[in-house]
Amino acid sequence: MLRITAYADRLLEDLNLLDWPSSTMEQQRNWIGKSIGAEIDFAVDGHDAKIRVFTTRPDTLFGATYMVLAPEHPLVKEISTEAEKTSVENYIEQVARKSDLERTGTEKKKTGVFTGAYAINPATEKPIPIWIADYVLMSYGTGAIMSVPGHDERDFEFAKQFGIAIAEVVKNSAALSTEYSVLSEPYTGDGIAVNSGFLDGLATSDAKAKMISWLEDKGIGTKSIKYKLRDWLFSRQRYWGEPFPIIYVNDGDGEYAKVLPESSLPITLPEVKSYSPSGTGESPLAVITDWVNTTDPETGKPAKRETNTMPQWAGSSWYYLRYADPKNSDALISKENDAYWNPVDLYIGGNEHAVTHLLYARFWHKILFDHGIVHYPEPFKRLFHQGMLLGENGVKMSKSLGNVVNPDDVITGYGADTLRMYLMFLGPLEQGGPWNTQGIAGVHRFLNRLWRFVANDEGVTDAQRITDTPLTKEQERVMHQTIKKVGEDIEALRLNTAISAMMIFMNEIPSDTPAPKEAIETLVKLTAPFAPHIAEELWSHLGNEGSIFDAAFPKYNEAKMTVDTVTVVLQVNGKIRDKLEVPVGLSREDLEKFASSSERVQKHIGDMQIKKMIVVPNKLVNVVAG
Secondary structure, X not given: OEOHHHHHHHHHHHHHHOEOOHHHHHHHHHHHOOEEEEEEEEEEXXXXXXXXXXXXXXXXXXXXXXXXXXXXXXXXXXXXXXXXXXXXXXXXXXXXXXXXXXHOOOOOOOOEEEEEEEEEOOOOOOEEEEEEEOOOOOOXXXXXXXXXXXXXXXXXXXXXXXXXXXXXXXXXXXXXXXXXXOOOOOOOOOOEXXXXXXXXXXXXXXXXXXXXXXXXXXXXXXXEEEOOOOOEOOOEOOOXXXXXXXXXXXXXXXXXXXXXXXXXXXXXXXXXXXXXXXXXXXXXXXXXXXXXXXXXXXXXXXXXXXXXEXXXXXXXXXXXXXXXXXXXXXXXXXXXXXXXXXXXXXXXXXXXXXXXXXXXXXXXXXXXXXXXXXXXXXXXXXEEOOOEEEOOOOOEOOHHHOOOOOXXXXXXXXXXXXXXXXXXXXXXXOOEEEOOHHHHHHHHHHHHHHHHOOEOOXXXXXXXXXXOOOOOHHHHXXXXXXXXXXXXXXXXXXXXXXXXXXHHHHHOOOOOOOEEHHHHHHHHHHHOOOOHHHHHHHHHHOOOOOOHHHOOOOOOOHHHHOOOEEEEEEEEOOEEEEEEEEEXXXXXXXXXXXXXXXXXXXXXXXXXXXXXXXXXXXXXXXXXXX
């Protein structure tokens, strides 16, 4: 077992250090399940025993009209009456065949059995019936709950099912003026305490504090914190997995467990033809006697190896560290490499690992941090969940459905760069989408056209295609806009719109005349992260030495991105008659003058009288005449 519960608070608090999707962080918070509330002791009528419950809503104690124990609770058999004994035992046997997931599902119909016993509600001093039900688990809290059906959905459904009283002890602040009536549904939010004696009129937060203080004064309760998180079972009964470095030494008087010295590591799995299940519930390793039977390397006494192995998380919880120092035989990672490479800046992975691998890796990393092996308390600073690539029919790719796309075939037909770039062009990275064979042709045309700006079909540099002529004002504006957008989109992982911006920029460069070298060189640099092979070749064709990936990413100039002039459409009675290139921000009066002086506008007005002019600044002037 690994004591992950000892790290529960740090696993919660350090989420604040991360740039992760809020949904994933919320899943981890819910999985850890920190609850702040109170533990309360209920006396059992006619018994010396007390039942301790944990509740996050001690302010609703006056509304507790029954109690529920987990069927496994140790007091069940002690307090059950003779009349209810058989039904209680039958129910316990029935529940034993259910998993925790089945027991805590959302099924409306609840099951349970009355024990025949009563507890005393310490706030009202009235007896309340004690039931057992499968939706209460012994593994969470105390295995017992006080049930407040007026303010808990699950308790409400149970009470309705078995005809148990429902009391209202919290009102929504907006409904304070309404009279009390039988609740048609539970109110589960915060509000104002009602029908609650000394709590009446208090807001929920104040009522909680006052109730906890009252319980502590009476000696029947205390403030408490609970977690849903449980310690991590870290052993598996299977062949595959890292063996534990533990042996059981026989010293003549019996066996004792011993951790092997570091000099005996690593413990490797035996090479065998068969590793079928042992048939005894033990690991398949248990029947491989040549491997199991060994000697203590320090005393020479006979010993047996531990035959359980570690789960897959033993490797996947720290593999990222090894990438930074793969050949280090003395440590997981050197301090120098850890300081240089870690923590991971960006982790892209599926959200299905939110409360398994990603939580375990965080826990594992914190242990290494506490031992001084790593220098930062979290492994992955930024997390991004990618979408799923589907088949052309919009369904998840599967061999059985025949919609799998073999990347080797695509590379043979279009090249690796086209495949890479198309995968990034498919759509928003977080959404994924269906594969489209026709869509890949568009990306292929873009890369081919970029190639032909510089080289011919045989791959030979064609100096006639490139010129040192300066860019037009419009080309320069679009180039700087593109540099900015591509850079920002890469940072935000909006890869599809970054590629779209490059395609728009390319359209500003005519194909039938020599292309400005500045524009092409910039476009090649922008393309490099998406199509590295072609970009590297073109960089060389453009006369540059060294790798393009040693060159600086292009920088944009805000001043050159501004638009100085705009095209204003001139209409007569809603029909376009002329277009003008005018300075940005021209006044309404000046636009009307331009429209009035246009020969084409005057020609279509003819003998008609101008009734009015409709002006949309920087866009159009519509002369209404009749």
